[in-house]
Amino acid sequence: MFVGWAILSPLATRSGWAAGPVRDTAAGARGWILWVALAIMCTDALISLLPVAFESFKRLLRRRGATSETEEYGRGEIETDDRLVPNSWVLIGLTLSVCVGTLLVSLVFGVENIKPWASFLGFILGGLLSIIG
Numbered sequence: 374m375f376v377g378w379a380i381l382s383p384l385a386t387r388s389g390w391a392a393g394p395v396r397d398t399a400a401g402a403r404g405w406i407l408w409v410a411l412a413i414m415c416t417d418a419l420i421s422l423l424p425v426a427f428e429s430f431k432r433l434l435r436r437r438g439a440t441s442e443t444e445e446y447g448r449g450e451i452e453t454d455d456r457l458v459p460n461s462w463v464l465i466g467l468t469l470s471v472c473v474g475t476l477l478v479s480l481v482f483g484v485e486n487i488k489p490w491a492s493f494l495g496f497i498l499g500g501l502l503s504i505i506g
Contacts, residue, residue: 377406418502425504471496 393400
């Protein structure tokens with residue numbers, strides 16, 4: 374917080390990056406700091422996600438070399454295949470949820486306020502970041 378308000382805020386104001394009043398969230402240093410803080414948090418979360426993605430990728434490569442039954446019981450899974458939710462259901466549900474959510478955000482806030490691509494990106498990043506926290 375100290376670095377943001379004592380160093381970055383005056384720097385942004387003097388450089389013209391945040392030309393409005395300091396407390397203005399649209400054109401002032403407050404809004405500029407919020408976007409920088411959001412970028413830092415998202416970057417931190419995505420960097421934290423890399424080990425999870427790397428382990429999943431390694432597990433996927435190992436699974437190719439082993440039979441699915443050996444791999445499944447080796448991980449301690451006790452459910453049989455007939456009791457598991459099919460991957461196609463998960464993908465269809467995820468796709469429908471994101472499409473309906475994007476549509477609802479557009480209807481509530483308007484396409485001119487929140488672009489559909491921004492809503493879509495928000496759902497994707499939210500899903501990725503939810504793995505961490």
